[in-house]
Amino acid sequence: MMNIQLRPLVNLANRALISGAILLSSVGAMASGLQVSPISLSLHARETASGLTLSNSGNDMLHAQVRVYQWLQNDTGDQLTPSRGLLASPPMIDIKPGEKQLIRIIRAKAPPQGAGAVEDAYRILVNEIPVKSTNQTTGLQFAMSYSLPVFVQPVGVTKTSPQLQWSTHLQPDGKAIKLRVSNSGNGHAKLSGLSFVDTAGNSTVINPGLLGYVLPGATMNWTLKVSPSVLTTGGKFKVMMNGTQTTPDVTMDPSIR
Template sequence: MHSSSWRRPAVRYGLLAAALLGTGGVQAASSVLIWPIDPVLEADQQASALWLENRGNDTANLQIRVFGWTQSGFDDQYQNQRDVIGSPPVARIEPGQKQLVRLTRTRELPPGSEQAYRIIIDEIPPAKRPEDASADGKTSAAIQFQMRYSVPLFAYGAGLWSKEDASRPRDPKSAGVPELSWRKVAEGGRSYIEIRNRGAVHARLTDVTVRQGGQLRPVAEGLMGYVLPGATMRWPVPEPLASGQELVLRVNGAPQTQSVRAGQ
């Protein structure tokens, strides 16, 4: 079991699959499909559903845990918590079969607040087979690879929401939005983009570019990362940023990119 607080979870057997972007599900080399990849717990929901499907040829043994997710020191930190429980905690899924994981909240959040969690799904390596033993009876050395999936989960208190849902007609203007600002930072001989979120909900940042004089220079194609409410995060850039540059990015999958104001 992990300690009560830890930084970005290490991948113990070598490979990380982060289910952070896209639509539908996410599928990696282990052939486990996960959907939705952006589950939420609305203020009036006691539980939400996460589906795991085994599209491979071997049985998948998975451990499911839900950690509290915060950000400090420009890094993600995960903590043990009991406010949202994933059930079952362990799943054995035969080829071609699906497993429902129920994400159940045990307490309500304060009105107008968002709480972030990470659903960590670890593939449990199978037990060694008798044929894996060498001629002298000793188990032969082999590298065991484990897949780890990390799925974000956001829960809301009364009066706040951020994800559109066709089954819940709501005025898009009432959705919670991030409030972002940025600055360039030079520290320890490296250059960074630092982004602060003063809004009520998280910001998922994709397709990040800097613009100067009508020219766009990509910083991160696809996902750069998240900034949770009240947090400040930074990302390295390969070369110092010139003065007068504008930061342009896409927030939470919006159809259009937006400019982020400078200054913190």
């Protein structure tokens, strides 16, 4: 079975979409009309299906493909593997200008269950298939791509939650800090808005947007874009976890001080 390693997946999730430019000529640009809602899904164990709405706000016929992948994390980062645990119906669509199309996301296998069960994680990739318009004579056509997270909760659990262990590690060159976050809970953690507040109350923004996800049972590492000197006086990290600001208990590398 094919396995796809996606190190840039954090960047996909950071905006919930990426856009790729398909060169059709050398001058100007034409915007795509593909819109997707919602930008994430969560299915309770008793639910067998959910849905996405794709719409075309452009002036031309829109062609798109919807694919579902199981989402795992390992030492090398995010991994997507083709999976039939969830199915998208229909997987190929044509949408006329100004119209919408419902995509059913169908659970095709039993939800996680048993002692210690954790939520399943998937990614839905929605890719516009660029087709040159008959009315287009110049310009770039932008083909939109969306990467949407989907989580399936275990049987007997009304709400999953992460349990995170944080630590910092000074890199061998002494110029960079690695942040390591492990998740021993049964639900994912979405981390964003990372900052550090020193003992004098000075706040340094480290990552204003999405830092990334940590799935259950996984450990993720990020190299922080901040000088180690920022942490030498001591202080605390602040982060938005699943939409709530928290102050995590971080084990600091003693060599940083």
